[in-house]
Amino acid sequence: MALLEKVDKNIEARAWQGEIPIQSRYTCGLAGEKFFREIMENGRFAGTHCAECEYTYVPPTIYCERCFAKLDEWVEVGPEGTVQSFTVLLVAPDGTPLEEPDILALIQLDGADSVLVHRLGKVGLDELAIGMRVKAVFKPKKEREGSILDIVHFVPVNA
Amino acid sequence: MPKEVAIIGVGYAGFRALTPEVSYKELMYEAAVKAYEDAGVDPRRDIESFVTVAEDFTEGTSIFDEYVPDQLGAVLKPVHTISGEGLHGFIAAYLQVLTGAMDIVAVEAHSKASNILTPDEIMAFAMDPVYNRPLRANPHFIAGLEMNRYLCETGTTREQCALVVAKNKHNALYNPLAAYGASIAVEDVLESEMVSYPLSRLDMSPRADGAIVMVLAARERAEELSDIPIWIRGVGWCNDSFSLENRDWTNAIYAARAAEMAYRMAGIRTPWQELDFAEIDDTFSYKELQHMEALRLCRPGEAGLLVEDGATEIGGEFPVNPSGGSLGMGHLLDASGLARLLEVVLQLRGEAGQHQLSDVETGLAFGWRGLPTTSGAAVILSN
Numbered sequence: 001m002a003l004l005e006k007v008d009k010n011i012e013a014r015a016w017q018g019e020i021p022i023q024s025r026y027t028c029g030l031a032g033e034k035f036f037r038e039i040m041e042n043g044r045f046a047g048t049h050c051a052e053c054e055y056t057y058v059p060p061t062i063y064c065e066r067c068f069a070k071l072d073e074w075v076e077v078g079p080e081g082t083v084q085s086f087t088v089l090l091v092a093p094d095g096t097p098l099e100e101p102d103i104l105a106l107i108q109l110d111g112a113d114s115v116l117v118h119r120l121g122k123v124g125l126d127e128l129a130i131g132m133r134v135k136a137v138f139k140p141k142k143e144r145e146g147s148i149l150d151i152v153h154f155v156p157v158n159a
Numbered sequence: 160m161p162k163e164v165a166i167i168g169v170g171y172a173g174f175r176a177l178t179p180e181v182s183y184k185e186l187m188y189e190a191a192v193k194a195y196e197d198a199g200v201d202p203r204r205d206i207e208s209f210v211t212v213a214e215d216f217t218e219g220t221s222i223f224d225e226y227v228p229d230q231l232g233a234v235l236k237p238v239h240t241i242s243g244e245g246l247h248g249f250i251a252a253y254l255q256v257l258t259g260a261m262d263i264v265a266v267e268a269h270s271k272a273s274n275i276l277t278p279d280e281i282m283a284f285a286m287d288p289v290y291n292r293p294l295r296a297n298p299h300f301i302a303g304l305e306m307n308r309y310l311c312e313t314g315t316t317r318e319q320c321a322l323v324v325a326k327n328k329h330n331a332l333y334n335p336l337a338a339y340g341a342s343i344a345v346e347d348v349l350e351s352e353m354v355s356y357p358l359s360r361l362d363m364s365p366r367a368d369g370a371i372v373m374v375l376a377a378r379e380r381a382e383e384l385s386d387i388p389i390w391i392r393g394v395g396w397c398n399d400s401f402s403l404e405n406r407d408w409t410n411a412i413y414a415a416r417a418a419e420m421a422y423r424m425a426g427i428r429t430p431w432q433e434l435d436f437a438e439i440d441d442t443f444s445y446k447e448l449q450h451m452e453a454l455r456l457c458r459p460g461e462a463g464l465l466v467e468d469g470a471t472e473i474g475g476e477f478p479v480n481p482s483g484g485s486l487g488m489g490h491l492l493d494a495s496g497l498a499r500l501l502e503v504v505l506q507l508r509g510e511a512g513q514h515q516l517s518d519v520e521t522g523l524a525f526g527w528r529g530l531p532t533t534s535g536a537a538v539i540l541s542n
Contacts, residue, residue, distance in 0.1 A: 085305070
């Protein structure tokens with residue numbers, strides 16, 4: 001068995017091109033509702049705390065992934081935090097080069113144990129450092145719509 | 160761990176940047192025919208069950224598992240598809256034999272990466288739709304964040320990561336299956352286009368097409384059918400928290416836990432001494448180093464120094480990725496771990512050709528499921 005013949009001329013290598021149209025709604029859940037409402041209405045970060053594990057989740061979850069307890073203790077964290085890592089991204093979602101570098105970071109908000117993934121702004125590439133202190137900049141209140149993009153970016157605390 | 164289950168046949172096809180002359184089904188068929196020939200089995204008569212590994216979005220087909228039986232000789236037989244790393248499928252096949260439910264089982268994984276026109280978009284689609292995807296960032300930023308954190312935490316340098324690329328691409332020059340063998344210098348990697356600082360284009364393994372099939376058998380059948388059965392001594396798998404917010408950004412904890420499970424099963428206490436070599440995930444240059452440390456092949460922060468010393472080269476004290484790894488062979492999507500395991504099998508059989516290691520008895524394969532996952536699996540084999 002096995003293949004006795006193969007397509008051996010490039011122009012005879014036929015292919016059909018297709019695409020998959022997919023549209024979805026992703027509900028934010030109980031914890032997500034509260035997280036985004038706090039941002040929209042008060043420009044504040046809400047997290048959930050597991051007293052057993054001494055761990056604060058931001059974004060919040062209604063259960064602790066460490067001990068599996070149900071979480072209902074809400075705490076306010078941030079809006080300042082510490083950069084745990086950063087990267088300067090130079091490619092667009094489709095893989096083509098970006099015109100302007102995009103700085104992304106892991107930000108551990110004060111009081112949180114988890115990190116938020118977001119952009120850094122108003123910072124020079126030579127100023128970037130793991131451990132730098134940053135704070136959240138929110139969109140003007142009337143423009144907020146309950147999305148992670150209600151946070152414009154994080155900027156250095158002393159900016 | 161007693162010798163209960165062995166690999167008695169391996170087959171592979173492709174392992175090139177493009178395979179326009181065949182469909183993915185023909186690629187799988189070719190690998191299957193070779194594996195069955197190698198094992199001396201007839202799939203319609205002898206193989207009792209089939210496990211394949213595939214992901215709908217990379218195949219461009221919903222419910223892709225329905226598309227696998229015919230080209231493997233699995234029609235009207237027990238067959239199922241796992242979405243995971245190739246080694247997860249291998250372990251599932253192994254467990255089917257270990258339970259005594261099946262005597263001979265085949266496992267398959269493949270990549271037709273060249274068919275995918277929007278690979279980064281598919282990868283981005285794996286990120287959390289509410290918290291991460293709205294940022295519309297190319298998902299390679301995750302590797303940039305992790306690499307930066309790893310370098311900062313361990314004191315490993317970009318140069319040491321670049322040495323991994325040079326080593327693996329050099330090894331690949333001696334591996335006829337490898338699509339991306341090259342003789343390059345550390346500077347070539349450091350000066351290549353930056354993708355997501357500190358990750359450059361050459362720090363990333365380029366994609367390749369390929370299919371791999373392996374045939375596993377219970378001890379009695381293995382000894383009857385094969386002159387050189389390769390025994391499965393330990394397996395392990397583990398997932399860290401998947402969310403970017405809660406995962407361990409410093410340690411590849413999924414690799415550490417998967418390996419501990421496999422080491423325990425194999426009765427291995429000091430992997431560096433008891434294993435002869437390892438084929439481990441090197442999707443990105445730093446991943447080989449991070450995984451070496453997590454797999455306890457050295458202490459945290461030491462992997463970069465070992466690469467500098469040449470300890471992980473083919474002629475070194477502990478060869479890592481003598482095949483060339485994904486950096487040298489090409490990344491085979493979810494088949495990458497099976498490609499690592501294939502090299503372990505060929506080395507233990509003494510069939511690795513120009514890059515054959517001398518006197519090897521026990522080897523480790525470790526697979527990571529790639530961005531943006533925190534999912535890994537380990538398999539230990541001996542001859």
